[in-house]
Amino acid sequence: MLKAAVPLLLEWYRIHKRDLPWRKDRTPYTAFVAELMLQQTRVEAVKERYVRFLARFPSAEALAAASEDEVLKEWEGLGYYSRARNLHAAAKIIAREGFPHTFEGVRALPGAGDYTAGAVSSIALGLPVPAVDGNVVRVLSRLTADEAVQTPQKRGEYAEALSLVFPPETADFTEGLMELGAIVCLPNGAPLCGECPWREICRAHLLGKEENFPVRTEKRERRIEERDVCVLKCGKKYALNRRGKGLLRGLWEFPDLGGVPVAGKTLAVKRAKHVFTHVEWHMTGRLVETETEFGDFTWATAEEIGKKYALPSAFKAFMEWIV
Ligand code: SF4
Structure with a gap:
């Protein structure tokens, strides 16, 4: 055969x-x-x-x-x-x-x-x-x-x-x-x-x-994770955080502050979803303007983010805030 x-x-x-x-x-x-x-x-x-x-x-x-x-x-x-x-x-x-x-x-x-x-x-x-x-x-x-x-x-x-x-x-x-x-x-x-x-x-x-053919097997359910995506803006710069171990290790992200309020002005809020193989991120994004570059973050301009920092496409929905 x-x-x-x-x-x-x-x-x-x-x-x-x-x-x-x-x-x-x-x-x-x-x-x-x-x-x-x-x-x-x-x-x-x-x-x-x-x-x-x-x-x-x-x-x-x-x-x-x-x-x-x-x-x-x-x-x-x-x-x-x-x-x-x-x-x-x-x-x-x-x-x-x-x-x-x-x-x-x-x-x-x-x-x-x-x-x-x-x-x-x-x-x-x-x-x-x-x-x-x-x-x-x-x-x-x-x-x-x-x-x-x-x-x-x-x-x-x-x-x-x-x-x-x-x-x-x-x-x-x-x-x-x-x-x-x-x-x-x-x-x-x-x-x-x-x-x-x-x-x-x-x-x-x-x-x-x-x-x-072939015989189907049951699909595994995806785990759902709620995430806070805090896009902090100070002047022309935005706060980035490098991800540690696990999913998307070594890539950059907008900080997840667990929804804790941040001193500053909230300019926009939106929800977005991203589906990985085994996990779904249900994200609440907020764009917050702050007075100072605080915290342990890397602060970068839109141009630098475009050229230098790899951000996973999971954050695509929030990229319109980076100008
Ligand atoms: S089932 Fe697939 S391999 Fe068989 S004839 Fe159809 S297209 Fe070809």
Whole structure:
């Protein structure tokens, strides 16, 4: 079954692959950057940012030489900032030792799990190593009508099955599987089977039961956190606080003063919500004009905030106050 699926996929991919920036002038470094950016982030959101990131940091050496603040600033708005920190740490290793030549070497780089290491190894190093994520599990569970649930064990099983049929065109194979999941074998019971190279061999399609695969699992509820977002303004400067450990570590934020009143004039109040994977922030923002630059904060102008301080997009709703 899988063996027959490989040539069909390769042929389809060569004709239908999208023109994406990371598919041009690829090096192991650019493939690594692309894979880290694409973790948990939509292709459309990454396209422009990938080009911009590489214009700023065209090589591992250039990235290694930048400060953490510069890297985080360039990553601003992409979310999951630990990826930026990992990429920065990985660039320092690559600049010192060269890009690894093996799957194990790539896997050992900060930020690379099995999927990322498999993707980079097969796409940029020509190694026959599969990359199995949720999309690939969906596609393969439909192809084989396997009542799979998305578990690390299932991903491992599929990776093993793929490694037995890996063709010499390692990059096209890995990217073909990703592409099929992204533009044809869509999630939520809406696959475009009429356009699929596997429509004549896909078991789920032949049974007319595409939406039964993979088997769904219950989603975990998100935790809700109420937050105070105090935008303190003194003259042309605004108070910023650097976040400590945990979510959004190392990024800048408007202080959370737990709703405690601040001496000054309240100019505006508004509510906003931001949804992370496991948490929702329900925020009450207030813009308060103060007489003095008090507290332990970093005070910065709107221009400095725009250029130097990485603020997560969770605070986007309040940025209109920064002028
Ligand atoms: S035939 Fe349909 S369900 Fe099967 S792999 Fe193709 S798009 Fe997915």
